[in-house]
Structures are given as structure tokens and as C-alpha cells.
Amino acid sequence: MSSTVPDLATLHALGAAQQPTYPDQAAVDANVARLRTMPPLVFAGECDDLKAKMAAVARGEAFLLQGGDCAETFAEVTADNVRNKLRVLLQMAVILTYAGSVPVVKLGRLAGQYAKPRSSDMETRGGVTLPAYRGDAVNGFDFTPESRIPNPTRLLDVYNASAATLNLVRAFVTGGYADLRQVHTWNTDFVRTSAAGQRYETLAGEIDKALSFMKAIGADPEELKRVDFHSSHEALLLEYEHAMTRIDSRTELPYNVSGHFVWIGERTRQLDGAHVEYFRHIQNPIGCKLGPSATADDALALAERLNPDNEPGRLTFITRFGAGKIRDGLPNLVEKVTAAGVQVAWVCDPMHGNTFESSTGYKTRRFDDVIDEVQGFFDVHRALGTWPGGVLVEMTGDDVTECIGGGEEIDEAGLAHRYESVVDPRLNRVQSLELAFLVAEMLRN
Ligand code: PEP
Ligand code: MN
Secondary structure, eight states, X not given: OOOOOXXXXXXXXXXXTTOOOOSOHHHHHHHHHHHHHSOOSSOHHHHHHHHHHHHHHHTTSOEEEEEEOSSOXXXXXXXXXXXXXXXXXXXXXXXXXXXXXXXXXXXXXXXSOOOOOOSOSEEEETTEEEEOOOOTTTSOSSSSTTTTSOOTHXXXXXXXXXXXXXXXXXXXXXXXXXXXXXTXXXXXXXTTTOHHHHHHHHHHHHHHHHHHHHHHTTOOOGGGTOOOOEEEEEOOOHHHHHHTEEEOTTTOOEEETTOSEEEXXXXXXXXXXXXXXXXXXXXXXXXXXXXXXXXXXXXXXXXXXXXXTOOTTTEEEEEOOOTTTHHHXXXXXXXXXXXXXXXXXXXEOOSTTSOEEXXXXXXXXXXXXXXXXXXXXXXXXXXXXXXXXXEEEEBOSSOOOOSBXXXXXXXXXXXXXXXXXXXXOOBOHHHHHHHHHHHHHHHHO
């Protein structure tokens, strides 16, 4: 693998998809230059650790839980928001580990998830047409002409917001909050109000008993006190990702140091495109989305370009077919990739193939469709003897009403109650735990 990342002009010459058109190139250059001087947010060695964990996923020895907002926002970089999200991820991971009896690799979709690809460049509301919102990394969500102009100072804001988020996450996961003996504490304020919370409480009680037993026999392993937790985002904006790419002093190879794991979206996975070209050179563990239009040959060609040495843990295919298509579409892909001896982890994104607009005008998903897609993913892999390696979910730690269904039976009218997502609908806290329990059952079967 070549160790030199092509410069930005070379990448743009490949016709990079989904990039903002900035009004002032000098301002872009100044912000990129400043970003290049900023300290790394993650270390190359941490990316290698995660790659080793992803290799275990690819081998069928661990399960990936990847979750967070569709789009983070600067306004939501608060202690409460980060803690709530992390808490639900820790709860989901405990459910999967204990009820599913499998090691869980924990990956936040956070501390960098600020840029969004859009299906349309423009957005029309009430007869007014403006540039689409492309995430806080690019422009403002407010529907005014000023706010929608791409502003490159936001690239530095992404760095600062990511640093603040990651700093807090690191403190939480190593500083006692993630200690397994806190397994009950994560559930307070919640248990009385929901069936999923009560079910979790029962499971936490069982874990407590196991921990007391271990203590009684004199075992107090360090592993109980902290968790390994990594960050991920879609590496979409070339300016930001390129500026955050550094040569690792140990290996003299380039790493993206803005997140441990980065992925290529469904709209930017063109084989000869700028994103694949950029990703080819970085050493991080990476993902690539595969939607229903992806053929087995596309997958094989992407694997050949992105992981020519067939390094285990390097490449994850994140499939997002939709509940109605996965059982027909996925088998051929998995079969051919497996037959070619290509090493990948297979992860299911059960969100993006199941999005629709409610009669009340909200972008939403049905909880049942999400579960059905995960079940289809498991069915396909079980039938082929391959490993259903994990799930990527859009979720939040708050009690929002963005997805339909689940134990709280949110309906179309109920979406208006607390719909806060700026892009795609997220599972709320109850729905996230319900999903974890259902996936744990699939893992056991
Ligand atoms: C996403 O993960 O938010 C996303 C845009 O997904 P995809 O690239 O699969 O459409
Ligand atoms: Mn999304």
C-alpha cells in the first residue's frame, strides 16, 4: 500500500461527490492550514487496537455495536447529551454481552459525525428554495439564505466539538462511570417507566450476583473497571479529513487522526472516486456502506482497492438494503465475497434502507422494519455459515419520538411530540434497549 496520500487538488480532480461549494477558497485554505497544525484527536496505536478488534469480528469471535446520531450538532455538545448517549450504548453493550454471550466491540458514531451527504442539493419549503443542510460541518440548519451558505470556519468548529466530546467520553469510559459495578446506576430514573427498563434491571441483578461471586472468590479483574470505546464517523468532507491525516512516527504511514474508524457512505463509494482514493492510503480500520444497488463485483472491486493485502480487520462492509430487500439481495454478495477469500467484517445498518416520510411530514422508520432487517441479516448469514458481525444504529440517549413503534407504540401522530433530529430519525432510549434485547436473542439462536 502506498504511504503517500494524494493532495487535495488531486482528490478533487477525481470529481469528489457530496462536497460543499465554498464561496471563498482563501478562507477554506486558511482553515485547512490551521487544522493541519492541530493535535491528533486519536492516536494511530488506538486505531491499530480497534483494527485488531475488528479482525476478531471478521473471524466471528466478537460482535460490533456501533451507534450514535445520524448527525451530531454543535449545540448538542453538552455533558448531559454525551452522557445519555454513552449510557445507552453501555447498556446495549451489556445486554448483548450478557444475554448474547459474545464479546462486544463498542464503537460510538460520535465525536466527528458532522457532515451529511444529501440526495438533493436544494431544499424547498413553503415555496422558498435554498441549499440543503449538509451538517454542522458545512452550514446551518436554520432555513435562511445566510445560514445555508457553506462556511469553512465550521471545519475548526468540528475539530473543537469533536475534541470536547471525545475528552468527556474518554473520562467516562476510564474514570469509573463505565465500571461494570455501575450497571444498575445507568438505569436509574428509567426502570419504573418502561418494560425494557425493567427487563434491563433483572439482567443487571444477575450481573451483580455474578460480580459478588467473583469478589467472594477473590477475583477483581481490571477489565470490570473500564471499557474500550472507540469513535467513528463518515469521512465525507475531503478538506477536513485530509487536514486531519498525519504520518504516524512509529510506522511512517498515514492515519486519519480525527476518529478511530471512518467509513465511506453509500453515495461516495465510486470505485474511481475521490473518497475511495483517499481511504486507500490511510491505515485506520474502515467501513464501506453497501446498498441494494451494490453488486458482488462492486464489493469485490472495492475490497481489492481498499484492502489489497486482505488484512483482517481493515475492511468492514456495512450493508443497508432495507427490510424488504435484504433476504434477496445479501446472499449473493456474501457468498461471492466469501468464496473469493476476501476478509471482511459484515455489519448491518438496519436504518437507511427503511426510511420513509410519515403522513404527518416527518422522516421516520418503523421499529419493526429495523428489527426485520437485522433478523434478515442474521438469517442470511446463518444460512451461509458466515458471521453476522454487528449492527450500526442511529440512536440517542433521550426520549425522542422519531421512529414509529417499539414498546411505547409511538404512532405517526406521536412523532410530533419530540422530534429533534436534524437529519435522520433515531431510536430513542427505550427502542435502543429493546433492539439490544432482540439482537441478543438472535445471537443466541
Ligand atoms: C448515514 O449513515 O447517515 C448515511 C447517510 O448512510 P448511507 O451512506 O448508507 O446512506
Ligand atoms: Mn443517517
